[in-house]
Amino acid sequence: MAKPDEDKRRTDSQVAFDPNxxxxxxxxSFYDVIETEPVPDRLLDLLEKLDEAERRAKPGR
Incomplete structure (x- = not known):
C-alpha cells in the first residue's frame, strides 16, 4: 500500500491513467451502460455475412 507521501509524488499522467x-x-460507468445495450441487428447481419464468406472461402467445402 502506498504511503501518503508517495501519493503526493504521483505525476498527473499517473493520476489520469489510474483505473481507480x-x-x-x-x-x-460509461462502459457499464454500453455493455448492457443490445447488439444492433445491422451489426449482427454483417457478422453473419462475414461468417458465411469465411465458410465459402475455406477449401474443401
Missing part, C-alpha cells in the same frame, strides 16, 4: 481514479471510474 476519477477518470477511470467515469469511463467504467
Amino acid at each position: 481514479g476519477p477518470i477511470g471510474r467515469k469511463l467504467k
Whole structure:
C-alpha cells in the first residue's frame, strides 16, 4: 500500500491513467451502460455475412 507521501509524488499522467481514479471510474460507468445495450441487428447481419464468406472461402467445402 502506498504511503501518503508517495501519493503526493504521483505525476498527473499517473493520476489520469489510474483505473481507480476519477477518470477511470467515469469511463467504467460509461462502459457499464454500453455493455448492457443490445447488439444492433445491422451489426449482427454483417457478422453473419462475414461468417458465411469465411465458410465459402475455406477449401474443401
